[in-house]
Amino acid sequence: MTLKDTFKICVQSLTRNKMRSFLTSLGIIIGMASVIIMMAVGEGSQKEIEKQIETMGTNFLQIMPQHTKGPDATLNPALLTKTDLQKIKDEAVYVTEVSGVVQGSFTVRADSNSGAASVYGVEENYGFIKNREIGYGSFFDKEDCDAFRCVAVIGTDTANFLFGSAENAPGKTFQLGSNIFTVKGVLKPLGTSGGRSQDELIWIPLSTFQARISNAELSNISVSVRSKELLAKAEKDITAILREAHGLTEKQKDNFSIMNSADILAMASSTAKTLTTLLAAIAAVSLVVGGIGIMNIMLVSVTERIREIGILMSIGAAKGDVLSQFLSEAAVLSFAGGIAGIIFSLLACFMLGKNGVAVSINPFVIFIAALISVLEGIFFGFYPAWKASSLRPIEALRFE
Incomplete structure (x- = not known):
């Protein structure tokens, strides 16, 4: 199958049950938003503390x-x-x-x-x-x-x-x-x-x-x-x-x-950086939970589509085609959740800033977050995709 065909089937599969796709992505949305918001608040607090300490002078x-x-x-x-x-x-x-x-x-x-x-x-x-x-x-x-x-x-x-x-x-x-x-x-x-x-x-x-x-x-x-x-x-x-x-x-x-003043600045920066890392690590747990949710739904999807997989293989689809098909579905599902989480986090940071909370959004963190969302989909989607590609066509066609 061409890349275009793979993407077309992927979109059709995900939009077939929109609510399930949304709920599956919800874990990624919450996890991604939590990590970015925590990082933004942590970095904002760190910069605010550094700024205020520097107002004392550097001597x-x-x-x-x-x-x-x-x-x-x-x-x-x-x-x-x-x-x-x-x-x-x-x-x-x-x-x-x-x-x-x-x-x-x-x-x-x-x-x-x-x-x-x-x-x-x-x-x-x-x-x-x-x-x-x-x-x-x-x-x-x-x-x-x-x-x-x-x-x-x-x-x-x-x-x-x-x-x-x-x-x-x-x-x-x-x-x-x-x-x-x-x-x-x-x-x-x-x-x-x-x-x-x-x-x-x-x-x-x-x-x-x-x-x-x-x-x-x-x-x-x-x-x-x-x-x-x-x-x-x-x-x-x-x-x-x-x-x-x-x-x-x-x-x-x-x-x-x-x-x-240098000691005070270094101490405050170190404390704020540690706190930011701790908050991000706690928030990252929800990303893992979201990834497990994707794996679970993809396994359910494989079970529901065994006959479909058998038909694809019987008309010439290779194991690699089936593997890439399910991997792309998991990656798109995770990436869509990641993008939605990024948008939500930006809106949340904007509202926090309006209410006097110091926030600092690092564009590099946004880029890494988007990359992680794709990699997470591939990682957690690999086992379901491998399971689908390992099916024997005759047994798949006989499945009821």
């Missing part, structure tokens, strides 16, 4: 206390002090800006609105270090910090919650503990990272936090390095400064940790 270091076990834990407790902060400011060679950070969760009130908020005590250069820009108003300055003033810079979500809008927030006041703070500025929105909003925050001067809210030790020290090429040197330099400040001997481990 950022964060120093945090790190608890140790054994005798070192008592002799050298994990603490970052004002002395450490000042020592880094005075002695670190490769840094441009340094800010101590204290944080805590407190209840804030403005008029009839109240709720818990993450409050950070930071210095006047913290916005520069974190690469955050002011949307409305201005950042508090060194004079505000030196005078222990009750001023604040807040995120857009906090501004909307407390005052109804970010635009009108500068100049308004809210209560934090027993103190009344005045909003000096509102940060430009950053969005959500790792399922957590980056705009639900309040920044107040570090000096004010420790004098009026809580005299807590530093949660971390944030550092801006001259350039990303100097990150490694800056990290090594600050490690030496802090080990000396903490009186650590050569045998003692660091009771602090330093994370740079």
Whole structure:
């Protein structure tokens, strides 16, 4: 049989029972759509996380206390002090800006609105270090910090919650503990990272936090390095400064940790990539189920068409013709399901994007998905096709 004849018979066989063909393809449609959607959401989330981390800048270091076990834990407790902060400011060679950070969760009130908020005590250069820009108003300055003033810079979500809008927030006041703070500025929105909003925050001067809210030790020290090429040197330099400040001997481990923006980006990317792979692997299970469905229906089709197969062989059709006939039916069935699944996934991704979900469709993934749909049909359709081609013409003609 020619390729044209094979395709013609294939289409006739599949359209003979449209509902059965559709239900058989449904497993492939669902599986293909699931894989593409999961991959798109996973890659979209990964790019969104990378984008948000990059907004911090590529020359950022964060120093945090790190608890140790054994005798070192008592002799050298994990603490970052004002002395450490000042020592880094005075002695670190490769840094441009340094800010101590204290944080805590407190209840804030403005008029009839109240709720818990993450409050950070930071210095006047913290916005520069974190690469955050002011949307409305201005950042508090060194004079505000030196005078222990009750001023604040807040995120857009906090501004909307407390005052109804970010635009009108500068100049308004809210209560934090027993103190009344005045909003000096509102940060430009950053969005959500790792399922957590980056705009639900309040920044107040570090000096004010420790004098009026809580005299807590530093949660971390944030550092801006001259350039990303100097990150490694800056990290090594600050490690030496802090080990000396903490009186650590050569045998003692660091009771602090330093994370740079490159490490944070690599960690977030690796986590997102792993999650994407896991989601795609789970979704791929439905593709296997769909392939088994095709095999099952093709076996039923072979049983129903035994006399037809016998007639084809008796008029000269070779085993290869019968094999290619049933293989083409399985491949077309699977490919049609794959194309329908791709179309459905594109529509679903479009709707998800409209609703604020980060999605990223890779054309290469679409191409591979279409190829897999054909290969899956051939793989799962081979046994039924082989079974059909192995029938003996005389026995097939006698079959009732």
